[in-house]
Amino acid sequence: MKKKLLFAATILAGAGLFAGTVLAERPLTVVSWGGAYQDAQKAVYFEPFKATGTAMIDESWDGGIGVLRSKVQGGTDSGWDVVQVESEELEIGCDEGMFVELDWDKIGGKDAYMPAAVHDCGVGSIVYNFVLGYDKDKTAEAPGGWADFFDTAKYPGKRALRQGPKTNLEIALIADGVTPADVYGVLATDEGVDRAFKKLDTIKKDLVWWKSGAQPPQLLASGEVVLTSVYNGRIDAANRNDKRNFGIQWNGSLFTLDSWVILKTTPNLDASYAFLDFVGKAENQAKLPEAIAYGVTNKGATALIDPERLSDLPTAPENMANVVQISDKFWIENIDKLTERFNTWAASN
Amino acid sequence: MTDLSATENGDLARDLKRAERRRRLTAMMLVAPLFLFLLVSFVLPIGDMLRRSVIDTELAEAWPNAAAAAAAWDRRSDPTEAMYAALGRDLKASAEARTIAVPARRLNYALDNGRSLVLNTGRALKKLDAEPANWRDALIAENPAWGDRMTWVALAAAAGPLTDFYLLTATDLMRDATGSIVSRPAERSLYLQVLGRTFLVSFTVTVLCVLLGFPVSYLVANAPDRIANLLLILVLLPFWTSLLVRSAAWIVLLQDQGIVNDVLRALHITSEPIRLIFNRTGVVIAMTHVLLPFVIMPMIATMKAIPPTYQRAAVSLGAHPAVAFVRVYLPQTVPGVAAGALLVFIMALGYYVTPALVGGADDQMLAYFIAFFTTSSANWGLAAALGVILLSATMLLYLVYARIVGMGRVKLG
Numbered sequence: 001m002k003k004k005l006l007f008a009a010t011i012l013a014g015a016g017l018f019a020g021t022v023l024a025e026r027p028l029t030v031v032s033w034g035g036a037y038q039d040a041q042k043a044v045y046f047e048p049f050k051a052t053g054t055a056m057i058d059e060s061w062d063g064g065i066g067v068l069r070s071k072v073q074g075g076t077d078s079g080w081d082v083v084q085v086e087s088e089e090l091e092i093g094c095d096e097g098m099f100v101e102l103d104w105d106k107i108g109g110k111d112a113y114m115p116a117a118v119h120d121c122g123v124g125s126i127v128y129n130f131v132l133g134y135d136k137d138k139t140a141e142a143p144g145g146w147a148d149f150f151d152t153a154k155y156p157g158k159r160a161l162r163q164g165p166k167t168n169l170e171i172a173l174i175a176d177g178v179t180p181a182d183v184y185g186v187l188a189t190d191e192g193v194d195r196a197f198k199k200l201d202t203i204k205k206d207l208v209w210w211k212s213g214a215q216p217p218q219l220l221a222s223g224e225v226v227l228t229s230v231y232n233g234r235i236d237a238a239n240r241n242d243k244r245n246f247g248i249q250w251n252g253s254l255f256t257l258d259s260w261v262i263l264k265t266t267p268n269l270d271a272s273y274a275f276l277d278f279v280g281k282a283e284n285q286a287k288l289p290e291a292i293a294y295g296v297t298n299k300g301a302t303a304l305i306d307p308e309r310l311s312d313l314p315t316a317p318e319n320m321a322n323v324v325q326i327s328d329k330f331w332i333e334n335i336d337k338l339t340e341r342f343n344t345w346a347a348s349n
Numbered sequence: 350m351t352d353l354s355a356t357e358n359g360d361l362a363r364d365l366k367r368a369e370r371r372r373r374l375t376a377m378m379l380v381a382p383l384f385l386f387l388l389v390s391f392v393l394p395i396g397d398m399l400r401r402s403v404i405d406t407e408l409a410e411a412w413p414n415a416a417a418a419a420a421a422w423d424r425r426s427d428p429t430e431a432m433y434a435a436l437g438r439d440l441k442a443s444a445e446a447r448t449i450a451v452p453a454r455r456l457n458y459a460l461d462n463g464r465s466l467v468l469n470t471g472r473a474l475k476k477l478d479a480e481p482a483n484w485r486d487a488l489i490a491e492n493p494a495w496g497d498r499m500t501w502v503a504l505a506a507a508a509g510p511l512t513d514f515y516l517l518t519a520t521d522l523m524r525d526a527t528g529s530i531v532s533r534p535a536e537r538s539l540y541l542q543v544l545g546r547t548f549l550v551s552f553t554v555t556v557l558c559v560l561l562g563f564p565v566s567y568l569v570a571n572a573p574d575r576i577a578n579l580l581l582i583l584v585l586l587p588f589w590t591s592l593l594v595r596s597a598a599w600i601v602l603l604q605d606q607g608i609v610n611d612v613l614r615a616l617h618i619t620s621e622p623i624r625l626i627f628n629r630t631g632v633v634i635a636m637t638h639v640l641l642p643f644v645i646m647p648m649i650a651t652m653k654a655i656p657p658t659y660q661r662a663a664v665s666l667g668a669h670p671a672v673a674f675v676r677v678y679l680p681q682t683v684p685g686v687a688a689g690a691l692l693v694f695i696m697a698l699g700y701y702v703t704p705a706l707v708g709g710a711d712d713q714m715l716a717y718f719i720a721f722f723t724t725s726s727a728n729w730g731l732a733a734a735l736g737v738i739l740l741s742a743t744m745l746l747y748l749v750y751a752r753i754v755g756m757g758r759v760k761l762g
Contacts, residue, residue, distance in 0.1 A: 065727070095468060097447030158605070163710055208627050209710045223606045333457055333464045335726050340537045343718075346710035347542060 027055035028271040031083040034060030040291035045279045065089050072098045081266040090259045091328045094121035100262040106273040107280050116325050117297035122259030127295035129314040132249040133230040135220050145251040146175035160219050160228035163209035165342040172199035174252045180324035236293035250319040256326045402733035405512035411452045412439035420508040428501050437484040444471030459503035515734035547714040551697035557637045558693045562644040570652035596706040599635045631707040644689030651685025687754045
């Protein structure tokens with residue numbers, strides 16, 4: 001008898017549990033880039049956010065507008081709520097109506113964030129820069145900016161740039177005396193593009209082209225190049241993990257942001273806003289750069305970061321003095337045309 | 350009597366035929382899974398991709414009225430108010446339905462600043478409460494580019510359902526305002542040059558593979574088994590290493606501060622490092638290394654099957670050993686050499702990772718651009734057209750090759 005009762009109880013409990021999982025809404029699902037970066041986010045964002053009482057899980061993805069397109073296709077819930085996207089995906093996805101247009105009052109208001117982090121469909125999560133990197137052990141005098149990058153008399157040897165036109169046309173114009181803020185105005189004209197290629201011509205035979213973000217620190221380390229364009233995080237990682245003595249020149253660097261977006265198909269809109277509000281708060285953001293050398297977007301966070309660490313970050317005031325945001329509008333519109341031009345240029349002598 | 354035998358014969362024939370049919374059916378059932386697999390995973394996706402090089406319905410799906418109006422236009426007269434009204438209404442509707450990004454992308458392929466032209470106009474029209482009295486004036490006030498004839502030419506060319514736009518672009522051609530085919534501007538004439546580069550690199554790599562592979566194959570084919578097996582393992586060893594690792598290893602070896610340059614300097618052969626990587630030399634070296642096993646394997650198979658007696662007979666009849674080798678042995682290796690060369694050449698045509706890693710900016714082959722337009726810029730039409738060009742050029746070359754070598758003689762294993 002006792003056994004029978006226990007058996008019935010087990011069945012009932014099991015059925016109850018089953019019904020519970022079916023009926024309960026799924027937890028908030030946040031998607032980010034994975035790897036060391038997501039581990040850092042887990043520690044400073046995800047776990048503390050769960051402690052506030054909202055159920056959430058995190059997943060990772062590798063980017064690609066096509067992936068997002070398939071997630072929102074059909075208009076029904078696809079399992080993702082909040083996604084971290086690159087700036088081009090933010091721009092294209094917003095135009096295609098994939099994301100919720102943000103109600104900024106729910107996440108602290110537009111004024112709480114740096115202006116570049118504010119977009120109709122997304123709020124900036126991290127800031128990172130495309131900087132001029134060099135090896136302090138091999139370079140007597142630190143380069144002062146991109147003009148020195150093109151000065152082969154002062155810095156003899158090879159230099160490396162990212163393969164393709166993106167970032168290089170900006171760099172060439174800044175080296176040629178255009179102020180970073182005016183770069184895209186000049187690039188919008190045919191004369192501006194000609195001018196950039198003409199400037200690249202002057203060091204064409206000294207250039208090496210890198211293709212993945214891991215390459216520039218290796219090229220510096222092996223002595224293959226003396227100067228290179230590079231993501232600031234890669235220099236920081238090489239210095240911290242491989243005990244390198246690489247330097248960064250922030251002057252004239254190009255920055256971009258990754259952003260959080262809410263997919264239009266989310267069934268967890270309120271929880272999504274609660275999450276964005278939590279990760280947008282200055283005191284929470286200030287903990288991220290300890291783990292990884294990205295800048296954060298809340299204006300108030302800068303004051304809370306250890307000054308010594310702050311000097312390694314894109315968002316330190318002195319590093320922000322003379323920079324320009326990479327224009328996604330410009331590149332989405334012109335990438336095909338300028339890639340053809342870049343490759344024709346590369347093949348001519 | 351004769352009748353009976355005729356019936357018997359008929360039955361026999363029918364039975365035979367039935368048995369034959371059953372056998373054929375079994376055979377077909379056995380290959381059916383493979384056939385279906387090939388169809389689903391190979392023929393259909395490739396066919397669908399190639400279709401995109403000529404079929405162009407993106408714009409017409411988002412803007413049906415504007416596409417119809419532009420397609421009916423004679424391309425000579427000024428666009429009428431009715432055409433502008435169709436365009437304006439479609440623009441407004443697509444902006445509201447959030448489908449405007451697709452025609453914006455499509456027009457951007459043919460028009461400078463086409464994307465922002467469409468998106469900004471759409472954004473402005475969305476705010477309109479009532480229809481404007483004159484669509485032409487309203488659109489041109491928003492952006493003067495709508496009054497430009499070239500804008501309408503681009504619209505008409507994108508109206509579908511068929512287009513030659515992508516195939517023309519892939520062969521460095523375009524249509525001008527009157528619709529006649531002209532060359533693209535010099536700074537954007539790229540793809541024929543890249544196609545030539547692709548064939549040149551593949552050809553160089555093939556020749557090097559055959560030259561380097563021939564002695565190795567000869568050695569393996571004629572050595573005692575124990576040594577031959579060891580050599581074979583050495584040949585196959587690279588197969589067990591990832592392509593990425595092999596390509597990256599060449600960077601370590603060939604860079605300015607790398608092992609090869611260090612040795613050359615230590616031996617006082619050179620004083621300055623010579624450039625061996627991030628240029629054409631690096632691409633050819635790395636690709637030759639990666640592809641070498643593909644030419645060696647068929648050559649070994651062919652050489653093992655050649656009886657040594659012929660050559661010995663030639664020598665015993667008074668031929669110099671070198672003459673015997675060239676006139677008796679060499680012709681018998683042709684099937685293996687031809688097969689290996691064909692294999693390497695066709696594989697080299699599609700190479701993309703190795704040139705990307707060890708090449709310079711001007712060493713990228715056609716596959717690099719196909720990948721760029723597929724994944725980075727999502728211009729699938731142009732990616733498909735470049736694929737069609739590469740495929741047709743390869744087919745053409747294969748036919749010429751088959752004519753010269755004679756395909757009956759090619760042996761792949």
